[in-house]
Amino acid sequence: MDLPAARLAKQGIRAVAARAGVSTASVSRALNNPDAVSPSLRARIAQAIEAVGYIPHAPARILSSRRSRTLGAIVPTIDNTMFARGIASLQKYLSSVGYMLFLTTSGYDLDVELQQARNLIGRGVDGLVLRGDCHHEGLRKLLADNAVPFINVGIYQPDRPYPCVGTNxxxxxxxxxxxxxxxxxxxxxxxxxxxxxxxxxxxxxxxxxxxxxxxxxxxxxxxxxxxxxxxxxxxxxxxxxxxxxxxxxxxxxxxxxxxxxxxxxxxxxxxxxxxxxxxxxxxxxxxxxxxxxxxxxxxVPTGETWQRAGEYLVRSLAGEHTIMHHEVDYSLVVRESTAPPSNP
Amino acid sequence: MDLPAARLAKQGIRAVAARAGVSTASVSRALNNPDAVSPSLRARIAQAIEAVGYIPHAPARILSSRRSRTLGAIVPTIDNTMFARGIASLQKYLSSVGYMLFLTTSGYDLDVELQQARNLIGRGVDGLVLRGDCHHEGLRKLLADNAVPFINVGIYQPDRPYPCVGTNxxxxxxxxxxxxxxxxxxxxxxxxxxxxxxxxxxxxxxxxxxxxxxxxxxxxxxxxxxxxxxxxxxxxxxxxxxxxxxxxxxxxxxxxxxxxxxxxxxxxxxxxxxxxxxxxxxxxxxxxxxxxxxxxxxxVPTGETWQRAGEYLVRSLAGEHTIMHHEVDYSLVVRESTAPPSNP
DNA sequence: GCTTAGAATGTAACCGTTTTCAGAAAGGCG
DNA sequence: CGCCTTTCTGAAAACGGTTACATTCTAAGC
The missing domain is CATH 3.40.50.2300 (Response regulator)
Structure with a gap:
């Protein structure tokens, strides 16, 4: 009856903690840094999580930890095979390293793109993937002010001081x-x-x-x-x-x-x-x-291009120093639609 | 020197409040419910927001208000014109009503879909858009437990007790x-x-x-x-x-x-x-x-279908009662690829 | 057996908003 | 002119996590 575990906390990490008879700190650690908690506790917590059906609340996590393990991407349109493929690759890569992708579209409108960037930053994304280097003039300042790393994808401009990955x-x-x-x-x-x-x-x-x-x-x-x-x-x-x-x-x-x-x-x-x-x-x-x-x-190897963009940001965020300008190879594929002119 | 507005708070809503010489409550109200604040204050706040370059922090907002004005969508793949078009329409509609879309892909894997749903719920989405009615058996319980409204799109099953919109x-x-x-x-x-x-x-x-x-x-x-x-x-x-x-x-x-x-x-x-x-x-x-x-x-009018899915959820969330099963018309388009058999 | 370094765990203060509640200001009325 | 609504505004308690710091435990070293 006086089981302390039963004291309130119908949900959330506190419910899990109560059920496992530990502090919320331990639950949090078991989730984010399992090695920091003893195997026995870890097991007890895992079981409590399962029993309660606990789903960590990402917004709270982001608020508290100041990072989201989420990248934002702004593409002109999703309704273009090249972008769809690129986004698919990027998403696949990101999920393989435990990141998520927040995707928005700008419709080739620079004002909209700027607004979307503001949106995504407000959302707490750790980095931003942008299409090309043709942006609203306020965008760069916005990104700098908020210290949001970004990369321009789909172009190659080694002379610019901004990271990019793409074919020339x-x-x-x-x-x-x-x-x-x-x-x-x-x-x-x-x-x-x-x-x-x-x-x-x-x-x-x-x-x-x-x-x-x-x-x-x-x-x-x-x-x-x-x-x-x-x-x-x-x-x-x-x-x-x-x-x-x-x-x-x-x-x-x-x-x-x-x-x-x-x-x-x-x-x-x-x-x-x-x-x-x-x-x-x-x-x-x-x-x-x-x-x-x-x-x-x-x-043009689109998938590779977008994946590399993701790799760049993820690595940067991990503190690794990565090459800023990455050129992705293209190749001419000669098929049947070209031939010498019939009467030169 | 003793200007109270200058007291700490380098960023966030407090910085805006300080700068405008008002409380954070007023700033919040000016943002979420402008009519609740006097015009003069509203103007002063707007100016402060501009000056500070304030971007509301969505996670904090979601945490506090318990809703995100964000819908989640899980599609098998984005790399399919029909889905790309549908998502584009949905996104366009949602942004027109002030919602955002969080998109993930499942690759036709029901386990992945379930996991993505968990992800999105953890993210605090207000509702979920799902492709079809072929899901992991645990999904429905997950949605019910967390009281997340959802809709199956792209199919029409008036006999099922779940909302859907699509062609037959x-x-x-x-x-x-x-x-x-x-x-x-x-x-x-x-x-x-x-x-x-x-x-x-x-x-x-x-x-x-x-x-x-x-x-x-x-x-x-x-x-x-x-x-x-x-x-x-x-x-x-x-x-x-x-x-x-x-x-x-x-x-x-x-x-x-x-x-x-x-x-x-x-x-x-x-x-x-x-x-x-x-x-x-x-x-x-x-x-x-x-x-x-x-x-x-x-x-098949894909765009319309997905938009209607969005409308259904947005309306439901607004408390309006909406029709649960919506059939979207299809039409046979006869062109050149069909003709009577040559030797019947 | 007594220290003590190191590991394991707990306590509680944040993170940046929203929102309840209460107080202050402004009109309306007898 | 005082009292009562009504309208604005502010103070402070959540929201659900993370994490710096404090504390307790464990076992090694003497």
Whole structure:
């Protein structure tokens, strides 16, 4: 009757402590640092936890310990295979090291991104994973003021004083364009993704342009079209390019979805790929090798990229010193959609 | 020097209170219930917040108020267009009503799902969005014990005592199969997704089978193949079906990815769709109407479904009484991939 | 047997909010 | 002008953990 364990505390760590006949400190230790508690106590506590059905209250834990073992991530959209894959890898890695991921989306809006960052910081995340280095000017200050470590993923900028991990999009795009140039193409069009607030898209365009320039080729403005991330828009762009009197014999695209749209439209318009038109994509999505013709593209190891971003932050948080700028390799995958021009 | 506002409190709500020369209670009220505080104070506080760069600490808030304005969601994988779209819609809706979403993935593993639920509950989520009704047997008890409202999304089961929102997959699949039956097909194969821990896939298979049975058609076991969610596996299945001596003249598929694989393989194997083989998909992904031939499929309004799930929980949490079982319409979209059999 | 270092455990003060309760200020009314 | 509502505001007790510090126990060393 006077069993002290029965004294109040219907739930929480105190209930567990009461049931096991120990102090809350021991329960906490058994949970966070098992070696600091004797095996017998540990067992008794484990049993009490089981019996009570105790679930530690993360917010209280975060409040008290000032860290959450949670990372935040802000991506433009989750509705894009590349980001979805990246996030999936990141999440998988984080859960393997006992971290969680708090994901939000910005829709390519820098103000929204800033607000989300504020949200996540308020949430107590230990670090932040950001897409690219194109942010609201207030973001850096926000992160610095709150001492939140972060990393820009999906780009490679060794000259910047901020950590990043990703492929060198400019170089990769340059490689892609060089491929069609080496095949003998002289009239090369570009269908890029929207460059606004998207440094990845911009870097790719820059790479395409540099390759053309270096080869002494012109890029008439009408040969560069910018489109949203949809098949319809890509097709419309292709229709336009193919309707030009002086139409290009090759098109380099900002991503595989665009390239697929170009492929589809070329076919519908009676052009044969690669005979009448060479097409190069970027990203190497799952289905790109299945297309007919299969798509020549740049392979980017997205999963690895995002996982490395997680590794960087987790290691930093553990006090390890890690390399700040990590370049992830890309590779040109030559398939059926590119060939020398039929009448050079 | 003796300015009371300058007394300690370098951060947090106390810093704001000190700076504005008010109590923390007033700051809290100004934030959570602005009408409860006089306009003049409100202004002074707002200014102090701005000046200090104050970001409310969500964990402390959750701890104190016992609610988080956060919902948890557990999906099998984010790396599937349908789920990505659904989550995107849900997230968009939630943020429009001031809620956040905590997303985790289970990889179709019921134990993992249970653990994630525990995680999320520990995190203090106000409600849980679950995919389907195929869960670990301990999950329901966990939810009940912790009084966490939840909803099963993507299925429709009016007979169950749990809330759900989604399309009736069985009926939709029945409709799809009926379509090819009405076209005159008698030999109909099924390439379904993996049914293990996936009631959506199972319901679709059930619908297909019922349609066949009702039409008095046989379904030899070799005409039903189950494959993972990849083009390669779908193609392998198609290759197998088309190699059978007594091959089907139509194939109904568990989803559009599978259907696309079947389309690709049929073409490579020298079969013409729909002349030699009719193909029906399920989901109506973005690119399905762009395929050549374009894909006959079942359109499912995923975004709407997930948003409604969010609405249900948000309303329930607000104390409103909402309908427990919500059916979301599907529709058969007939395109080029289906036609009457050439030699019936 | 007596110290005493070291390990195991307990006590209680935080962490940053919300919220109850009570007091103060401001109107309204006889 | 005093009294009673009504409206604002403040003081302080939670919320459920962690952890610095104090205390108790154990066993080794002499």
């Amino acid at each position: 999009n400019e170089a990769a795009a340059h490689r892609a364009a060089t491929h069609v140039i080496e095949l003998g193409h002289r009239r090369i069009g570009i269908v890029s993704a929207l460059q606004r607030n998207n440094d990845r898209a911009s870097a790719r365009v820059a790479g395409f342009r540099r390759a053309l320039t270096e080869a002494g080729l012109a890029l008439p403005s009408q040969w560069h079209v910018e489109v949203p991330y949809t098949l319809d828009d890509a097709r419309e762009a292709a229709r336009y390019l193919l309707s030009l009197e002086d139409r290009p014999t090759a098109v380099v695209c900002g991503n595989d979805v665009i390239a697929y749209g170009v492929l589809l439209e070329a076919e519908r318009s009676g052009f044969s790929v690669p005979r009448d038109l060479s097409v190069v994509g970027f990203d190497d999505l799952d289905w790109s090798r299945h297309l007919r013709p299969s798509l020549t593209t740049i392979h | 997959n069985e009926a939709a699949a029945h409709r799809a199969a009926t379509h090819v039956i009405e076209l005159g097909h008698r030999r109909i194969g099924i390439v379904s997704a993996l049914q293990r821990n996936n009631d959506r896939a199972s319901a679709r298979v059930a619908g297909f089978r019922r349609a066949l049975t009702e039409a008095g058609l046989a379904l030899p076991s070799q005409w039903h193949v189950e494959v993972p969610y990849t083009l390669d596996d779908a193609r392998e299945a198609a290759r197998y079906l088309l190699s059978l001596e007594d091959r089907p003249t139509a194939v109904v598929c568990g989803n559009d990815v599978i259907a696309y694989g079947v389309l690709l393989e049929a073409e490579r194997s020298g079969f013409s769709v729909p002349r030699d083989l009719s193909v029906v998909g399920f989901d109506d992904l973005d690119w399905s109407r762009h395929l050549r031939p374009s894909l006959t499929t079942i359109h």
